Every structure is written in C-alpha cells, then in structure tokens.
Amino acid sequence: MLKEQNNDQIKSCLLLLEKYFININDPIRYQLWNSLDLNSLSSPDRYLKYYGYSAYYRDPDYYQPTVLSIIKDSDKTYKAFISFSKCTSQGIPVVSAIISVIIVDVEGELKVTNTLLYNLEKYKWQENIRNGITFRTSPKIAFESKEALELVKFNSTISDLFETEPLRFRYVACSTFEEMQKVRGIDFDLSAQSGGIAQTDVDNSIIYVSNGKLNYFHEVVHLYYYQSYLKTNCYSEFWNEGLATYLGGSMNQSLTWHINQIRKTMAFKKYDFTDLENLKSIDVLDSTNMSYVVAAILCRSIFNKSGKSGLEKILLIDSIEKSYDLIQNELGISKSQLNEYIKSEIEEQ
C-alpha cells in the first residue's frame, strides 16, 4: 500500500517536471516552484535553464532534458536527476550535464525547489553575515574571520572603484571541486571535468569557491562587471577576465605571479600577442591563462594612465575591434605594435 502511494507521488513529481519543462520559457513556470526560493533568489532554476538550452530555445539541436530517476529523499521530499543530452550530426549521443533538483510537498502540493538552498540547510552549512556578504561554509571547513574581513574590505574597495554601493552577495565556500558541484545539484558537467577554483552565478549573486578560502577576490570583480553590463549592455569576456585578474588575481595568485610564470616559459616558447581573440588557445601552464594575463596587463596600463576614466572606457567595450581602438586611444599602441608592447611588459616586470 505504502509502495503504491510512493509510486503515485513519483508519478506526480514526473508530471510536475514535465509541466516545468514545457513552460521553461515562461514566467508561469514559477507557479510550480517553491515560493520560499523566489523570495531569496532571482533565478532559482538557474542551472536547469543554463544546461537546458534545448528547452530554453525550443531548438531540437540543443540539449534535451530527460528525467533519469526520482528518489525519495526524506519524508516530504524527492530528488530528481535530470540529464541534458543530444545526438551529434554523426548520431553519437552526448550528455552535457546531469542536474538534480528537489521536489518538496508544500501543504499537499508538490513544488520544485532549488538544490543549493535545500542542501545548505540539510547538511547544516554554517552561516555568517559580514557587511552584506552571507558566507556559507562547508561543514568540512572552519569559518576564518580574518579571510572574511579581507573579502569585505576588497568588496568595499571595488565598489569605490565602480562608484556604486558595496554589493550584497552569497559566498559559498566548499572544501573540494566535487563538493562545490554537488552542493548546487550539478552531478555531472561535461564542460567542467577539469576542475577550477571558483565560479560565479551572476544571476543570483552567488560566488562558489572550491579551495575552502573566504578571500577569493577574482569572482567579486565579475559581480561588479555584471552590474555594469546590466546598465550598459556591453559585455566582453576578454575585459571581464582582464579586470578580475588585474584587480583580484587568478587561481589564488597575483597578476605579478602569473606574469613571472609566462616570462619563465618565454625562454623556450615563442608567443604572438597580436590576436587578442586567439590568446585563449595559447597553452602556457595549467595555472595561467594567457588571455586573462594579457587582458590584465592591458587593464593595468590603462589604469596607470587614466585611472577611473580608463575603467569607464573598458566597461563600454563589447567587441574585439573596439578593444584595439581602446588600446590605440588610451595607450597609443597600434595592433601591429601590440606584440612587442606585451612582451616588454612581461620582460620588464
């Protein structure tokens, strides 16, 4: 009897998810969502949207959601595993991600619930709030006040620079990459298998770190860049990463450290820094991304020359052509001079 009741509930969960995916493009989908999440997150279904481009664009070529299984998690709670997959033109099936979401019985009605918020409470992640930053730390790590205050200070410095109020955000400190993925319900992500220290969910103002540190600055800059993007509609990944690396370092190391890393490899490797779009594909060292470092060097030069007004100009760049114009206008360096300029910046540090 009990088993049948469970089966009925699981069928109802399936129907709920089906309804959700049919309506994923419509705000109406939030009627199927736990209202507590909507008070706390702007985009509680961020990862379902992010990995489910198929449903988002209603494009059969994108990744399609499939409910793999639904299990009972506790008395009134179910957990659903959803894969996003497609077939390549050669007919090979590819799974891009497997995401888990929680379905909870709210006063007799099943509602979809955000996995992060659910897990933080279920596994008793510590909460400490400092100057508008809500730190949530894994039970496996200690809350380090000193590091938290360094982040508060950095947030205040960056807000001055961007001439805005210090941003309020969540900072989720995990002990490993696996824990960082699991706590927000990413059970598998094809694009993230190599790891990574930190990520930012700009829609919900949440920073995730996997190294257990409370003072990972780089991601904070991305939050400010995103706020600027909302105002200007100008976005450039190159300058976004450049600013974050210049102001906040990368992979827990300063810009100077990364420049030194590149200089060491220049003794036996030849680089060409002219094509800004192609820098990503240059292989330096696991720890150092060439595109981030070159963009950060350019940000440093522009700041040294023009200060805040330089930042305002960087924030208006949304194409690679405009990037070359900015470098020419701000630094007097033409595209053909760029390679020599970057080389000298690296060698002379």
Ligand SMILES: [Zn+2]
């Ligand atoms: Zn970044």
